[in-house]
Amino acid sequence: MIFVDNCTLSALYKLKQLSLLSHLFSKIFIPLEVINEFSEQWKNVTLPNEYIVKEKPPTYPKHLLSNPLFARLGRGEQAAIAWALQTGSLFCSDDLQVRKMAEKLSVPVIGTLGLCKLAYKQHYFNNPLEYSTIIDLLSQDLRLSPELIRWAKNIED
Numbered sequence: 001m002i003f004v005d006n007c008t009l010s011a012l013y014k015l016k017q018l019s020l021l022s023h024l025f026s027k028i029f030i031p032l033e034v035i036n037e038f039s040e041q042w043k044n045v046t047l048p049n050e051y052i053v054k055e056k057p058p059t060y061p062k063h064l065l066s067n068p069l070f071a072r073l074g075r076g077e078q079a080a081i082a083w084a085l086q087t088g089s090l091f092c093s094d095d096l097q098v099r100k101m102a103e104k105l106s107v108p109v110i111g112t113l114g115l116c117k118l119a120y121k122q123h124y125f126n127n128p129l130e131y132s133t134i135i136d137l138l139s140q141d142l143r144l145s146p147e148l149i150r151w152a153k154n155i156e157d
Contacts, residue, residue, distance in 0.1 A: 001027040002110075003084040005077050006037040008092045011112045013042060015137055020115060022050045023124045029054055029089070031079035058082035069101050081107060094142050113138060113152045120155060128155060 002025045009030070012018045021028045030038075030047070031054045038047070060082050064070050070078060077098045084091035084107045091102050094111045102109045110118075116134055125131040135152045138144065144152075 001025060001029065001087065002090045002092055003029045003031070003080045003087075004034065004091075005080045005093045005095070005098065006034050006041065006074075007094045007098075008112050008115075009034065009038050009047070010041060011094060011138065011141060012115075013038075013045065014141060015134060017116075017134065018048060020119045020124055022048060024115060024119055024122065027052060029083060029087075031058065031076060031083055033057075033074075033079040034076035037074065037076040054079075054083055058086055061085075064105075067101075069097075069104075073098055073101060081105065084108075112142070113144065113148060117152050117155075131155070 002021070004021065009018070012020060028051045030051050035047070035053055058079055064082060073081070077093065077095070080091055080093070081098070081102050083089070084102065085105055090108045090110060092110050092112065092115060093099050093102070099109050099111070113135070116131070116138065119125065120131045125134065132153060135149065139149050
């Protein structure tokens with residue numbers, strides 16, 4: 001089970017790799033706040049039916065609401081983190097500030113690059129060249145350090 005934010009959805013959509021999520025996870029949860037952000041950014045795009053949209057708002061514990069770092073996050077990011085915290089689920093984001101907030105709350109975090117590497121290990125991509133091309137495209141779109149790109153391209157690890 002995984003909760004994703006708009007950053008992840010948008011990155012996978014641009015790469016035409018949204019199906020990667022359902023290959024890796026039996027349940028993909030997207031808070032309504034994230035759907036709203038995604039729909040605003042990508043007009044007329046329909047997400048796959050297997051995604052489960054959480055229409056009701058998550059429960060926000062007091063320590064989250066009083067946290068100034070949490071308050072600076074977007075509504076979609078806040079909702080996805082709160083749901084992941086509430087359900088003990090994995091959370092996916094590529095935004096460093098968002099990831100740090102989730103990690104401070106002990107929410108397990110992965111990024112799109114990590115999802116792609118996991119998918120490669122599960123034979124989602126047809127061959128190493130296809131995987132390498134996806135990593136190159138991601139590195140053009142996201143701010144990734146050279147070390148992180150090397151980690152992703154090291155398919156032995």
